């Protein structure tokens with residue numbers, strides 16, 4: 184059952200559903216991800232919404248949220264001091280997503296421990312302390328969750344960008360995916376980069392001193408093709424069989440293609456058991472009707488790993504399946 188407002192519930196206590204945060208702000212935000220999220224949640228234009236926050240009790244997998252508040256609760260409070268003390272008593276890190284009562288919320292946030300939102304270098308080992316999320320529904324009602332799906336405050340991470348080295352900005356989504364996994368290729372790792380051109384991902388991998396087999400039907404940027412460890416093959420990536428490549432440490436794929444095509448190719452790699460770490464973009468715009476698309480996305484989740492909408496993804500999602508652990 185969907186509720187139209189949690190105010191109809193007791194004002195203090197755990198909610199049975201989850202809060203889904205739409206990608207409604209930032210460089211990559213447009214209505215596409217929000218519309219997909221509404222469709223996934225079965226929400227009409229106005230129901231169950233507080234600004235960018237949607238509430239739903241669905242048990243279906245949801246892919247298009249920037250952040251999911253996994254255990255939301257309501258807390259009725261009298262004073263700013265008491266609500267800040269209550270949040271601090273649960274954990275250190277809290278990030279607000281606000282749509283009303285900004286001034287009161289700023290006073291609450293000023294009584295919580297500071298959290299740095301500065302741009303990060305890459306690679307950057309993300310601390311494993313969880314980041315909670317909160318908002319005010321009215322002057323005396325806090326909605327919050329200590330556990331969230333994204334390890335980044337509000338699902339957002341900014342990087343110290345390199346404006347000169349990479350030939351495209353696509354590297355930012357790879358940086359985000361790898362920081363989120365808390366693991367990235369080591370020196371000498373054998374990596375396949377499918378759909379590599381112009382070369383932002385290959386540039387990232389070569390800077391990590393990996394050996395990169397870059398495959399694309401279009402050429403790599405010259406400065407990337409010349410980097411140590413990079414070899415380029417002009418080819419249709421999907422007609423390369425896993426046995427043609429042999430064992431690899433990582434498979435990266437950013438090919439523009441229908442999700443089903445990617446899925447079939449990945450299935451072959453998993454069946455061949457020649458790779459354990461995957462980062463693949465699932466391009467979605469115009470790919471399918473939305474219903475068929477969510478069936479395909481669900482099939483990806485049956486392969487293990489997770490399908491998520493990164494802050495740096497636009498009309499696409501990312502499938503991550505990484506077996507290596509941060510200390511390996």
Ligand SMILES: C[S@@+](CC[C@H](N)C(=O)[O-])C[C@H]1O[C@@H](n2cnc3c(N)ncnc32)[C@H](O)[C@@H]1O
Pocket residue numbers: 350351353354377378379380381382383384385398399400401418419420421437438439440
């Ligand atoms: C989004 S771009 C990749 C950007 C790249 N990851 C980067 O960091 O610069 C998608 C690429 O997929 C390539 N592509 C499309 N179909 C392909 C196929 N069947 N096999 C190999 N590459 C393909 C395109 O030529 C294009 O260069």
